[in-house]
Amino acid sequence: MGFTISEKIFNNHIKGPKVKAGEFVYAKVDLALGNDVTAPIAIDQFKKMGAKKVYDRNKVVLVPDHFTPAKDIQSATQAKILRDFAAEQKITHYFEVGRMGIEHALLPEVGLIKPGKLIIGADSHTCTYGALGAFATGMGSTDLAACWVTGYSWFKVPQTIKFIYKGKFQKWVCGKDLILHTIGLIGVDGALYKAMEFAGPVIDRMSIDERLTMSNMAIEAGGKAGMICPDKITFDYIQQVCAEDYKGAQGKKKWAADMKKWSELKSDPDAVYDQIIEIDVSKLEPQVALPHLPSNTKPVSQVKNMKIDQVVIGSCTNGRISDLRIAAQILKGKKIDPKIRCIIFPATQAIYLQAMKEGLIEIFVKANAVVSTPTCGPCLGGHMGILAKGERAIATTNRNFVGRMGHPGSEVVLSSPAVAAASAITGKVTDPRAL
């Protein structure tokens, strides 16, 4: 009986006999991440326990991205707790404002994520890194603190639901539509305690940006991870973002060794799955998730006359350069509907700079959109675009729970960048094919 990629990664991080889904393991962790909301509690627990030093200063990552640049005195205080801890522990991967980005866009971009790694993060969207063949999952602050002390964490090796996507996308349909459709199909607890594994010809052709979007939202179906087995597209991406690691003769050797290791990171043909779901994407239309659950999905063509007050394009789900390119393609030479606001936030400084170089920022500003510094801000109703009572936003973010973007009497509709940009022009939820 074979192993899934998730089982293989756990087996590579434990000593002793091989384990299968359902077994508990105490496994070595390669990266342990926190942000300005979750890390202050972890730091408090770490200190209360009497710990003096983190297990490895190169394996702890701190990104102040939620309420930064600090929105008020309280959030400034939380961010300072991170900053002081990073200095005290000499944390290598601390990303200050101006050098940071939204954590789940930033970490892959700076080469911290590689196939086969076991990663925990005190942020539910840590599952994003499954797109690169790492087993990554969200936990809370106390789990993070315990890992900082020991270098280990306990896990129940998850069962896996495999999704095989076949067919070809229609115009304007992308990874975001596919993951929304998938969540709509299985529900917000459809993958509870389980890993989702995305596969099939559609995934084989899919860009890294779209794969990251899909894995990012695994948690919205309750998933513990959103795995994609690494392939040539992954390896090309890793070679690009980790260029420094593979320089020179020594680097070449390391690359060959890593490639050999990573080529094993495939689910075996006789691996045991909890469920295998096949989906033909050929007829899939651009999707939206209506309030107040990410599973409340519908083809956008079925939504008539739904007025909006705000458009948000960005986040760890859809704030990457290819997302901005799609938004710019639609907004070029157009104006945002005069009654609404459109906020666009590139997910990292590097993406911001790239968007500038490509003239995307100019397109956005000329269309009357505002372009924000990288921050989680509006996505979680933190700052930089909060909704008033009775207002509705369409957003490329990941959650549309009650009050997610502001007042409990406000609403969020989730969509792809193409649907959001089209809606910005008309002031109502709009199918980009109808423009």
Next chain:
Amino acid sequence: MKLKGSAWKFGDNINTDEIIAARFLTTFDPKELGDHCMEDIDKDFPKKIASGDIMVAGKNFGCGSSREHAPIAIKGCGISCVIAESFARIFYRNAINIGLPILVCENISAQIKEKDIIEVDLVGGIIYNKTQEKSYETDKFADFMQEIVNSGGLMDWTKKKGLAKK
């Protein structure tokens, strides 16, 4: 250990944004968080309840973000225990880690009414409905988790096991 209080009912998919909204995440003080617990569903919830009361919910309780502020807020406002038909994974770990008792019980939503007086025997895993004079059995924790619960949370378990790096 026995807990006793009135039942407060909630539906399926109660998410962490509803338990404690992001606008309150700039602190992790249990009392401050407790004052805003469940505010976006029921503004007066923290004022209505008595210390020791018990939350009873449907499926997938605590879905959404990883914020440990959610179980901290529930504990902070005086709730002694959460009973649900299932819990979201991260919330489940967080509750165990910070020592908020949680119990999984199939179909419990249909059986307990709001304000029923509930007594919970955590060791035996039995829920007594004093109002209706009924009792329900809960799912047992996996041995590994029971060990963490018995230690009083994850940090104490880590200490007790001598797992901290020297």
